[in-house]
Amino acid sequence: MQEPRITYRLLLRGRSRWIDLLAGGAARMPLAGAGVVIVIATSAAGHSYSAAGFCAALYVLCAAVVSPQLGRAMDAFGQRVVLLIAAAGQASALLLLCLLALRNAPLWAIAGASMMIGLSSVDIGATVRARWALRERDPAQRRVASMLESVVDEAVFIVTAPIVTLVAAFGAAWAPAAITMGPLFGSTTLAASAPVSRPVRRRRHGPTQRRRRRASVLKPLWRFLLWFIAAGMFLGSIEVLLVALSVEHGHPTDAGLALSAWAVGSAGVALLAGARLAALRPAQVVIVSSIVMAASVAFLPLSNERWWPIAVCLVAGMGASPALGAGFARIAYRAGDRSQTEAMAWASAAMGLGTSVGATAAGAVADRVTTSDAYVLPALLGILLVALALVGRTERGKDRTAEARRPDRTDNEGHPDRPIVQ
Numbered sequence: 205m206q207e208p209r210i211t212y213r214l215l216l217r218g219r220s221r222w223i224d225l226l227a228g229g230a231a232r233m234p235l236a237g238a239g240v241v242i243v244i245a246t247s248a249a250g251h252s253y254s255a256a257g258f259c260a261a262l263y264v265l266c267a268a269v270v271s272p273q274l275g276r277a278m279d280a281f282g283q284r285v286v287l288l289i290a291a292a293g294q295a296s297a298l299l300l301l302c303l304l305a306l307r308n309a310p311l312w313a314i315a316g317a318s319m320m321i322g323l324s325s326v327d328i329g330a331t332v333r334a335r336w337a338l339r340e341r342d343p344a345q346r347r348v349a350s351m352l353e354s355v356v357d358e359a360v361f362i363v364t365a366p367i368v369t370l371v372a373a374f375g376a377a378w379a380p381a382a383i384t385m386g387p388l389f390g391s392t393t394l395a396a397s398a399p400v401s402r403p404v405r406r407r408r409h410g411p412t413q414r415r416r417r418r419a420s421v422l423k424p425l426w427r428f429l430l431w432f433i434a435a436g437m438f439l440g441s442i443e444v445l446l447v448a449l450s451v452e453h454g455h456p457t458d459a460g461l462a463l464s465a466w467a468v469g470s471a472g473v474a475l476l477a478g479a480r481l482a483a484l485r486p487a488q489v490v491i492v493s494s495i496v497m498a499a500s501v502a503f504l505p506l507s508n509e510r511w512w513p514i515a516v517c518l519v520a521g522m523g524a525s526p527a528l529g530a531g532f533a534r535i536a537y538r539a540g541d542r543s544q545t546e547a548m549a550w551a552s553a554a555m556g557l558g559t560s561v562g563a564t565a566a567g568a569v570a571d572r573v574t575t576s577d578a579y580v581l582p583a584l585l586g587i588l589l590v591a592l593a594l595v596g597r598t599e600r601g602k603d604r605t606a607e608a609r610r611p612d613r614t615d616n617e618g619h620p621d622r623p624i625v626q
Contacts, residue, residue, distance in 0.1 A: 231390025436558025498586025
């Protein structure tokens with residue numbers, strides 16, 4: 205029987221859903237701009253760009269390690285307390301970074317502040333997606349909600365860059381203050397809208413049982429986490445090589461235009477067609493969208509015209525948000541209600557890890573060969589991306605039936621769980 209079509213308008217009925225949507229967008233600002241503001245503030249303090257890149261890498265590493273653990277804490281103790289503590293810590297770290305940049309602080313101090321920003325980074329995308337997954341029991345509504353959050357992801361990346369640039373124009377050291385609205389307004393609003401719930405009483409386990417419990421969260425997700433790593437590697441390599449190509453052609457600003465076109469294409473498809481794409485099987489959406497991205501990138505080195513990378517990225521971006529939205533929807537199907545936030549945080553961490561690896565590899569390749577030859581790397585990563593999407597195709601039948609088979613409010617082990625979000 206065909207499922208009824210769910211629209212964004214129908215999904216956003218109710219004031220609380222709009223609050224989560226808007227506050228979640230604001231809270232994503234550090235995710236979109238923290239790396240950039242760390243580079244700007246470090247250079248404003250008189251340090252080299254290599255030192256700035258080192259501080260930004262420390263932030264990414266700390267965030268990737270901590271965010272799944274914070275997700276686990278949310279699943280165990282509720283979102284409110286974790287969001288409030290993390291928001292206070294991240295806002296303080298960002299303002300501390302401003303102060304250090306104004307005082308031309310030594311590199312070790314700025315590196316420490318960058319690590320503090322990462323250690324207090326909650327994966328807001330995972331947090332909000334987990335709320336949707338716990339609130340909506342209908343698989344169709346979950347898929348539409350995942351697509352809607354992809355629109356928010358892209359919109360925040362588009363909006364944050366000009367805000368950071370505007371604030372930095374008045375003083376580079378104040379760039380970190382541009383994204384403090386994320387934890388101060390967005391995260392605290394999300395915390396206020398989260399219901400208060402008592403932690404689940406857990407039985408005491410020995411070391412062996414604890415390790416088995418931890419593995420149970422990742423075991424049903426490993427195929428999808430591999431795909432997220434490949435997606436991060438693919439996207440990270442493209443970003444670096446676009447910069448290298450634009451510099452090689454003498455138009456460094458073209459890289460920003462191409463990346464903006466990618467974001468516009470991604471957000472446009474998710475906004476205009478996301479609800480319709482959500483009616484399809486997530487496995488099919490991931491496969492087709494991966495093919496669109498991989499095939500489009502193969503055309504990048506075919507022309508030296510300035511408009512060509514922009515046009516190609518616009519088309520390639522149309523596959524990004526459907527692929528990621530469907531990927532997160534599949535994560536939601538596999539994770540139990542107790543592990544929603546942690547599971548989605550692992551997916552984001554996997555993608556962040558892949559982005560770091562892909563960007564590093566692309567930079568090393570671009571230093572040794574011409575940029576047009578370096579595009580062999582994202583072409584190979586695109587093939588890997590499609591291959592991993594095809595590996596998960598055997599799971600597509602479970603995507604529609606997982607919710608029907610799973611008892612209401614249960615974890616991965618079949619135990620009843622308390623409703624975290626009403």
